[in-house]
Amino acid sequence: MKRADRLMQIVQILRDGTLHKAADISAAVGVSLRTIYRDMETLAASGVPIEGERGIGYRVTAAITLPPLNLTMTEVEALHLGLSAVGQSDDAQLSTAARALLAKLDAVMPEDRSRAPTGYGFAIYPFADAARGFQHLPAMRQAIRARQKLSITIDDVMRTVRPLQLDYWGRLWTCIVWCEKTKDFSDLRVDQISELRILPSLFVDEHGKSLADFTAKRVIAGS
Structure with missing residues (x-):
């Protein structure tokens, strides 16, 4: 085991806050007491806030700062979903x-991967509302990868859309789509979708309907 990995394993052992004897730690990681x-x-x-001494034992006495983590958007989604569920717990x-x-997670998310939709930003929505969108x-994601059209219903209005990109804005997911009903782009809040169905119809990039066109349109609107 590399030394860095061993040190991390020791931190994991100590982080429960209880006193651990050096002999027990030694046996757990497979190295000598020395x-x-x-x-x-x-x-x-x-x-690392370690308290203790030889012959008595060691423990961590305060919160531990985690090393920098690189998370994929899928990992962020999983983390957000789990925290949203725990946030609804009866355990205060x-x-x-x-x-x-969740607030710490939101604080380090990139605020502007292009330009946040007006009124979205990092506004705080109820946990139950945020969690509702995860089912979709x-x-x-499957439809975006396969370039399949979607049938979605928002506020009892059904429309067929071409999903182009999912975006995360801090407790809020949106999807950039080309709407075949309005013949225009839309940035939809995923938690407001009441029904969603993947259609067998595929789509290809067409002039004026692609993600690149949406980005160009947003740049022009913001200039």
């Missing part, structure tokens, strides 16, 4: 923690 003592000194010097402590963690995301 190595564990050196590792503890290294972790303490790097800023867990619910509060989930909401706090797998089908929407």
